[in-house]
Amino acid sequence: MMRKTLGLGVCAILATLSSAAFAEGKIVISNWDGYMPKELLENFTKETGIAAEMTVHATNEEIMGKVVASGGKGYDVLFVSGQFGEALHKLGLAAELDHGNMPNLANLYPEAMKLSHDEGLKYSVPYAWGTTGLCYRSDVVTTAPSSWNDLLKPADALKGKTTMLATDRWLMMPALLALGYSINTVKEDEIAAAKAQLIETKKTLLTYDDTTFYQKLVSGEASMVEAWDGWCNYGIAENAQIKYVIPKEGSDMWVDTMVVTSASENKAAAEAFINYVLKPDVHRWVAENILYKVPNKAAMDALDPKLIEQYPNLALSPAELLKFEQLRDLGEGQKLWSKTVTEITSAN
């Protein structure tokens, strides 16, 4: 009896030890659902032998909440927008990157190495970048929209057939751009002016929508929506009458980045993952799969020209992209923004 128990005990200990050994070198990645080709992790493991597990987050705020609360434990690589990467860095939760472990950084456009939120890419590596503009049905909206005011003060035929993005940075953006203000402003009078416009605009909106706005265009529920360029491509894929345009007042430049947590226990493995993503064929596959622009020169140069013909916004060059203001962390000003957005969505 005693020997049996001892035997079982030894087996149990060996099992946990071996699983622990197995877990060594494993990395946990948190990304948006559908933002990475499904087989990417498998291929990464096949090539490098490092096990990788993926979890999803629906919004930047969600992963920020988790990481700030836990100090980043349990995560190795995070996909977050640049302004949140900046915030993580200020909180000391983003690890400093060893460029020596990531030779494929050389594939990036020179502009991507000098992004204003992290010059020299000390703690974040850009994964995808793009703009936010108007996505519309060209067969319904016969005159192409040219200004953010076409969304903010829609023509009668468009009332009740427009949507706007619900996340605070992009909810406020159209009004700030239409009024000529910076998209990173924290000045109270500018924010108040934008708020007043957005409360008026809300009366003409069909709904706020961050995820199904392109489906509404395809189904005809909406005729013109505020959209990220990549998401608009998903609509174009289903209905070739859908077009994307950047209004004359401009757009933002958003960058989604890969960050290694400072709490990570496998930093080398995490950097190996980032290096793998930066490979030209991998990053090109990402672009073809998620229909977003990637900041990888080698990848974009190799992109199928037919794809660019079908999705014109993929052709935007980095020089043109950098003409737009990049979204930055607002620091203390975030409180005012949150309060203002609450007031807009609560207003009648």
Added chain:
Amino acid sequence: MVVSRRIVLTGPGIAWIMALLVIPCALLLVNSLFERGIYGGIDYVFTVENYVRAIDPLYGEIFWNSGRVAGITTLISLALGYPAAYCIALMPKRRQMAFLILVMLPLWSNYLIRTYAWMVLLNGEGLINRSLIGLGLIEAPLPLLYNDFAIIVGLTYAYVPFMILALFSSISKLAPELREASTDLGASPLMTFWRVTFPLTLPGIAAGCVFVFVLSIGNFVTPDLLGGGKRTMIGNLIYDQFLTARDWPFGSAIAAIVIFIMMALLTLQAVLVNRRGRDETTA
């Protein structure tokens, strides 16, 4: 009952309530008295600013609108639920169980899926609009979705089963002799209902109404999906503060105020039930 046996029997229940209700509510109150850190999180600096901010007329309006939507939902649920519960209560016992199961059946499927189903039915290109246009009854699609109408429909649909069950339990306890006595004494069916049945089922009505009101006012899924994010109710406000704005102290303050209002309502309901009970025993 021996004291030790009483402790053993009530112990687990009390421990459960303490751990999962009392302590979290206490934590909520504690959180609401501190400041928010810059990137979310809590700065342990004592302040009543969150409560001062919560009584801002903007949030007062949200409270009011939430109460209004929840109130309308409750009234419609009552109007729909009472006849249904009355009908089921009057059935032979064998059939009652079958009908009660039918009432509960929608609750077996996922709430989110049922809400999305309503979106499919109500939207501009959806089933209802297309049928009405196809039948020639209307020309342009009706705005049935992304407004208060859709929210009330969604909430009523979700919570009517609770109303029916609460009313059923009260109506089925009525002695049929009381109704017979009332008719014998010359009252019309309407009089019988209004003067005898309705007052005696008031505890059930109160219970049902409180169920539906409390569930509706706290609901944030339906207003977000069916309201299109354009109607902020108190549940959405709290959700936004915790998950998007990451302002836990302010969210806690609002939640604490909502809990306080709900406790007041429940106390009112308990008083009503007690008074009913007293009247019945003295009558």
